[in-house]
Amino acid sequence: MxxxxxxxxxxxxxxxxxxxxxxxxxxxxxxxxxxxxxxxxxxxxxxxxxxxxxxxxxxxxxxxxxxxxxxxxxxxxxxxxxxxxxxxxxxxxxxxxxxxxxxxxxxxxxxxxxxxxxxxxxxxxxxxxxxxxxxxxxxxxxxxxxxxxxxxxxxxxxxxxxxxxxxxxxxxxxxxxxxxxxxxxxxxxxxxxxxxxxxxxxxxxxxxxxxxxxxxxxxANVGTIRFDKFVPMVLPKSSTVVAGTKYEAEMFITGAASAVTPEFYRDGTKLANATSASGIPIGKVEFVASGGGYDKSTGLAKKSFKADIKLADTTFSSTIEYFVAEPIIKVTTGNAPRLYMNCGNAVTFEVSGLGPAFNPTFSSTGSEIQKGNKPGIVTIIPSQRKFAVNVANGGAGLGSVNFEAKPIPRPRVIAKDASGRDIDPKQGIRANSPQIKVNAEAEANFKEEVPKDANFRIRQMNVYLVRGGTAVGTLPNYSSEIIDLKGLGALRPGDVISIEPKTIVRRTFKGGDETVPTNTSDMVQILVK
Known part of the structure; x- marks a missing residue:
């Protein structure tokens, strides 16, 4: 043979x-x-x-x-x-x-x-x-x-x-x-x-x-591809330049063959065919750039993909290199420099360079994240003191942001007279006072930073009338913040009204109630004049 x-x-x-x-x-x-x-x-x-x-x-x-x-x-x-x-x-x-x-x-x-x-x-x-x-x-x-x-x-x-x-x-x-x-x-x-x-x-x-x-x-040129469409092309190094710097580009002619329908592939995956404004067949390359492997000195990661164009029985291949810039994630935490545990903390994420394409998603194992009404605006409810939030865009990870949450400040138990003025425990109240009101008020900074989470209420308390060191009247498990003093009996100058909160709750921004542990520091002593 x-x-x-x-x-x-x-x-x-x-x-x-x-x-x-x-x-x-x-x-x-x-x-x-x-x-x-x-x-x-x-x-x-x-x-x-x-x-x-x-x-x-x-x-x-x-x-x-x-x-x-x-x-x-x-x-x-x-x-x-x-x-x-x-x-x-x-x-x-x-x-x-x-x-x-x-x-x-x-x-x-x-x-x-x-x-x-x-x-x-x-x-x-x-x-x-x-x-x-x-x-x-x-x-x-x-x-x-x-x-x-x-x-x-x-x-x-x-x-x-x-x-x-x-x-x-x-x-x-x-x-x-x-x-x-x-x-x-x-x-x-x-x-x-x-x-x-x-x-x-x-x-x-x-x-x-x-x-x-x-x-x-x-x-005889059998199988030779004949190009019959020609278009001038300009390939700039960058479409955006700063005033005073050079604009650099490469100018060349590109051609296409009307008799041949090319097939376009990126990394082996066939692309959708389209036609440019000049009538040249093109393949639409569109994918979400993945990050990782950034150069510490430049903040850039070198990436590449394989481009194949098939014309008849001939395949033209090239490796296309590009650079991915490390995204810089800017975080704004509303009014609070730090986040509060179990509270709805308003946080805004911004990533430079993404522009209209910025439509992030978030994930975290140490907190719950609720998306807001605009891209990048979220509410974070921490469940751990230290946690990280992972930020992604279009399925590609952009990075992680570490957070530290601080505990909720204990509310201050305050007694008020019938006119709503704070009662000075040392100055006390008159023996003929009909009632007092006892509130649990949020710490000022906490109330300013997360107002929707700063609503406290005393659900239950014990009220004592103490005379000569002995309790002579009691209102056990009192459930109203307004105390009717007649229930304790006649008040005499020198008596002490002792208020012991048993159950304090915080209404969260979600509408639920969270119990706040109480201790002896919550007790209020009011002198009767």
Whole structure:
């Protein structure tokens, strides 16, 4: 078989042919001859396929040459026609020789009698120098190689009539040292093996034609992409420059072929096709840039993706590099320099450079985050003293921000008189006072910073009237913040009203109640004058 462009199937058949040829010398059984019949049939199929393939290549050359007046293209067309005609004539001559082989064997077809024929008539016909068949066959092949070489001088075509010394497998073999091409191919060869050998030569002829037509097709620009749309392009280093600095760009021409629809890929994923304003097919590259791996000195991360553009049977590839700037996350925590535990803290996140594309998402394991009415505005409810909030945009992480939450300041329990004025415990109240009011008030800074979380209320308290160190009146589990002093009995100057809060709750910004632990520091002592 011819080398270079052989298919795996052709290589296998060629190897089987050489092995079976060697087995013939051992005078093996007719089973070997049957294998030659199988190989012959397979080679016939390859001849049909090869003819179709070469005719297609030839047709492409004729079609392409019809579009051009280039002398090189027209010459390629002319030579391609001569190659095709030369090959057809050569194959037809070999077919006639094969018919003569059948005739010499007393038949006109391949059947069991022909396959199992061990006669030597065909071998003699091909080896005898006085026979026109063998000599003519060798001359036919040599003429074919000479003519196809002249029609396609850029390619090298080895002779088809090699002696054993010219075949690597048999070079240096003493048994074949003095044999020529015909003796080596047909000596002691039964008719079916001789027929398969000649058919195998036909496949090599077609391979030579394929090689020549491929080169002539290249000369005729078959498969060449013709660009018929051209657009001037300017590729700036940056679309934004500072006044007083240089604007730098590269100017070039880009082209497109109307007859070809390109396919665009990014990292192997096909992109949607679109058309630019100038009518050039383009692929829309759009993805969320991932961060990480930032250079500490520049704040930039070097990234890349593979771009592939397929035009017909050609793929153009390039690795595109770009840089991702490390996002700078700016945080504003409303009125509070720090956040408060279990409170709705208003926080604003801003990231420079994202502009209208800024539509962040947040996650945290140490807090609950509620999105606000604008991108970047959130309410954070910490559940841990120290926690981090992860910021992402379009699915790409931008970074994390660490927070520290402080505990809620304890409310101050304050008593007020009937007019709503604060009662000074040392100054006290008059014995005829009808009532007092007791409130739990938020610490001033806390109330200013998170007003929606700074609402405290005393749900339950014990009220004592103490006289001479002994409780003489009690209002246990009192549930109103307004204390009716008549319930304690008559007040006398020198008495002390002792108020012990038992349950204080904080109304959260969500509308729920949170219990505030109480202790002795919450107690209020009011002197009666």
């Amino acid at each position: 011819a080398g270079g462009k052989e298919t795996p199937r052709q290589k296998l058949i060629g190897m089987m042919y050489l092995v079976l040829t060697a087995l013939l010398a051992l005078q093996v059984s007719s089973a070997v001859l049957e294998k030659f019949a199988i190989i012959h049939a397979t080679l016939d199929e390859l001849i049909v396929d090869g003819n179709i393939k070469n005719q297609t290549t030839f047709n492409n050359i004729i079609e392409e040459a019809g579009k051009s007046q280039n002398p090189k293209v027209l010459k390629a067309k002319e030579n391609a026609g001569k190659v095709r005609e030369l090959t057809k004539t050569t194959l037809a001559s070999i077919d006639n020789l094969k018919a003569e082989m059948l005739k010499a064997s007393g038949t006109d077809k391949i059947d069991d009698n022909f396959i199992n024929n061990h006669g030597s008539k065909v071998a003699t016909m091909m080896i005898d120098p006085r026979s026109p068949h063998g000599v003519g066959f060798e001359k036919l092949l040599n003429d074919y190689v000479a003519q196809i070489s002249s029609l396609c001088p850029e390619e090298k075509f080895e002779k088809l009539t090699k002696s054993p010394e010219e075949i690597d497998m048999f070079k240096g073999n003493d048994k074949h040292a003095n044999k020529d091409f015909r003796t080596f191919m047909f000596e002691n060869t039964p008719p079916i093996a001789a027929l398969a050998s000649v058919t195998q030569i036909q496949t090599e002829v077609l391979e030579y034609e394929s090689k020549a037509l491929s080169r002539l097709a290249a000369d």
